[in-house]
Amino acid sequence: MITVLSGGVGAARLLATLSDTLDPSEITAIVNVGDDLTMHGLTVCPDLDTIMYTLAGLNNHQLGWGLEGESWRVMQELDALGGEAWFRLGDRDLATHLYRSQRLAHGATKTEVTAELCDRLGVRVRLLPVTDDALATCFDTDLGRMSFQEYFVRHHHDVAVSAIDIVGADEASASNEVLESLRDASKIVIAPSNPLISIDPILRVRGVRDLLEQRRDVVVGVSPIIDGHALKGPADRLLAELGHEVSCLGVLDFYKGLIGTWIIDEADATRADAVRSRGVDVVVTTTIMAEPENARRLSAAVLA
Amino acid sequence: MITVLSGGVGAARLLATLSDTLDPSEITAIVNVGDDLTMHGLTVCPDLDTIMYTLAGLNNHQLGWGLEGESWRVMQELDALGGEAWFRLGDRDLATHLYRSQRLAHGATKTEVTAELCDRLGVRVRLLPVTDDALATCFDTDLGRMSFQEYFVRHHHDVAVSAIDIVGADEASASNEVLESLRDASKIVIAPSNPLISIDPILRVRGVRDLLEQRRDVVVGVSPIIDGHALKGPADRLLAELGHEVSCLGVLDFYKGLIGTWIIDEADATRADAVRSRGVDVVVTTTIMAEPENARRLSAAVLA
Numbered sequence: 001m002i003t004v005l006s007g008g009v010g011a012a013r014l015l016a017t018l019s020d021t022l023d024p025s026e027i028t029a030i031v032n033v034g035d036d037l038t039m040h041g042l043t044v045c046p047d048l049d050t051i052m053y054t055l056a057g058l059n060n061h062q063l064g065w066g067l068e069g070e071s072w073r074v075m076q077e078l079d080a081l082g083g084e085a086w087f088r089l090g091d092r093d094l095a096t097h098l099y100r101s102q103r104l105a106h107g108a109t110k111t112e113v114t115a116e117l118c119d120r121l122g123v124r125v126r127l128l129p130v131t132d133d134a135l136a137t138c139f140d141t142d143l144g145r146m147s148f149q150e151y152f153v154r155h156h157h158d159v160a161v162s163a164i165d166i167v168g169a170d171e172a173s174a175s176n177e178v179l180e181s182l183r184d185a186s187k188i189v190i191a192p193s194n195p196l197i198s199i200d201p202i203l204r205v206r207g208v209r210d211l212l213e214q215r216r217d218v219v220v221g222v223s224p225i226i227d228g229h230a231l232k233g234p235a236d237r238l239l240a241e242l243g244h245e246v247s248c249l250g251v252l253d254f255y256k257g258l259i260g261t262w263i264i265d266e267a268d269a270t271r272a273d274a275v276r277s278r279g280v281d282v283v284v285t286t287t288i289m290a291e292p293e294n295a296r297r298l299s300a301a302v303l304a
Numbered sequence: 305m306i307t308v309l310s311g312g313v314g315a316a317r318l319l320a321t322l323s324d325t326l327d328p329s330e331i332t333a334i335v336n337v338g339d340d341l342t343m344h345g346l347t348v349c350p351d352l353d354t355i356m357y358t359l360a361g362l363n364n365h366q367l368g369w370g371l372e373g374e375s376w377r378v379m380q381e382l383d384a385l386g387g388e389a390w391f392r393l394g395d396r397d398l399a400t401h402l403y404r405s406q407r408l409a410h411g412a413t414k415t416e417v418t419a420e421l422c423d424r425l426g427v428r429v430r431l432l433p434v435t436d437d438a439l440a441t442c443f444d445t446d447l448g449r450m451s452f453q454e455y456f457v458r459h460h461h462d463v464a465v466s467a468i469d470i471v472g473a474d475e476a477s478a479s480n481e482v483l484e485s486l487r488d489a490s491k492i493v494i495a496p497s498n499p500l501i502s503i504d505p506i507l508r509v510r511g512v513r514d515l516l517e518q519r520r521d522v523v524v525g526v527s528p529i530i531d532g533h534a535l536k537g538p539a540d541r542l543l544a545e546l547g548h549e550v551s552c553l554g555v556l557d558f559y560k561g562l563i564g565t566w567i568i569d570e571a572d573a574t575r576a577d578a579v580r581s582r583g584v585d586v587v588v589t590t591t592i593m594a595e596p597e598n599a600r601r602l603s604a605a606v607l608a
Binding site (some may be wrong): 104 | 342344345346347375378379380381382384385386387388396397398399400401402403405406408409420421424425470480
């Protein structure tokens with residue numbers, strides 16, 4: 001049984017590759033919910049949905065997010081009405097949000113709803129929202145305080161950030177399923193997701209960090225920074241803005257005390273000794289999953 | 305200035321015809337919100353939307369409800385997910401509900417949101433929800449207590465009703481706009497909507513009944529019962545189940561003390577004297593609006 005701390009796209013790819021090798025039912029993903037939002041009255045869970053759609057084979061390769069075969073009738077009409085249409089919700093995707101919102105309104109937990117949706121979509125990897133409590137990643141920026149999606153989607157993460165605040169983290173509890181999976185896993189993987197805005201909200205939920213510290217020997221992390229750059233998204237920029245070194249070492253230091261084995265890209269081979277000097281095992285391999293063959297190599301390294 | 309107490313389809317037709325004769329900006333519709341519902345996290349206002357779509361010329365003639373040129377992608381997908389899809393929300397229609405839900409979440413009142421939507425759709429008749437407070441028409445039935453839409457849509461109003469409860473009516477206040485329009489109107493019209501479930505929720509909101517009693521001389525009602533039958537919907541069945549006479553007289557008695565002039569159909573001409581004997585003026589004309597010419601005659605009678 002392996003458990004993967006997961007953000008969105010990068011984690012989804014890793015999980016898809018892992019589930020080609022392992023029986024998917026042996027994999028649990030603990031998923032960030034800090035960028036979940038309420039939009040138009042609907043509860044939207046971008047990371048959970050990205051993973052779910054990817055594992056169901058329904059992800060939209062053209063867009064890089066959302067569902068394949070998507071249509072946009074509702075958004076077109078909402079736009080025509082002068083509504084807030086900057087956060088694009090496709091017609092197929094909306095069905096997920098309607099389903100979830102209705103079930104939550106009827107008292108189901110996010111954990112339960114996620115299981116129902118996965119079951120319906122044939123996803124056999126177990127997806128667990130890190131918490132059923134409210135969690136909201138907020139940004140203090142040059143344009144003022146804003147929500148995750150305002151930062152990420154509305155402003156295309158093109159605004160300087162001075163602080164990240166995980167609102168609700170102090171009160172949120174990890175679900176029992178999450179704590180169990182962290183206790184029972186033979187391996188805990190930290191996916192190459194954004195450390196500050198995808199993984200940190202998971203670590204900040206009560207109970208998670210303690211368990212990782214206790215189980216550090218089986219914790220394997222994959223660096224999301226390759227030769228000083230993020231493959232995608234604002235991880236590099238955010239690390240710099242918030243005073244971290246923008247390298248695989250900077251991320252490792254951010255995860256201080258949690259990592260047993262750190263997987264870095266071949267482009268960072270010269271930094272392997274510096275990883276070892278921090279008392280952490282190191283594996284150097286390709287960490288870019290664009291090519292299936294590379295993804296398999298990364299997957300093998302994670303499972304080794 | 306005329307003010308029309310309005311339910312859904314029947315009122316929408318009358319309003320559309322009236323606005324062919326009068327300047328639409330001289331017409332105010334006070335609209336029932338007792339069948340409003342929260343579905344999938346969205347606030348849905350069936351009567352407001354039926355009137356709005358009809359006056360915008362966007363109503364779906366085939367279906368008899370909803371929008372023309374509607375598509376059903378979201379509902380198909382929701383159905384495939386095993387979601388609650390019995391209350392059909394079309395893709396175009398959903399945009400209205402997303403818009404409204406988002407604006408309400410941001411603190412706008414239903415009155416304000418309705419004005420915004422009407423403005424966007426080019427509707428010049430002023431639509432006023434009778435109240436911005438919560439109001440929910442509930443039914444005690446052979447199958448237990450249920451909401452308006454469970455009764456009306458899910459069970460196709462094909463279940464015996466023992467009582468109707470307008471939850472929230474005692475606490476709900478009519479908006480200032482509603483009270484003003486009732487005070488200032490040169491004529492107040494009660495549309496041929498269902499008296500028990502479309503008009504009564506309006507009358508029960510604090511302030512409305514008192515104003516109608518005071519202004520009874522200018523109140524004109526149109527009977528929704530013709531020769532003992534409702535043209536559409538469960539008005540006849542409900543009147544019988546709840547102990548009222550199923551006739552234009554039974555409805556007039558239900559509106560006791562509120563009506564100055566009662567418009568009945570030619571099929572009920574023999575009942576004209578019985579109306580007069582109740583101290584109410586009577587007009588006998590066609591009240592079936594299916595033919596435009598008939599609708600114009602009814603409209604002329606209302607305005608006479």
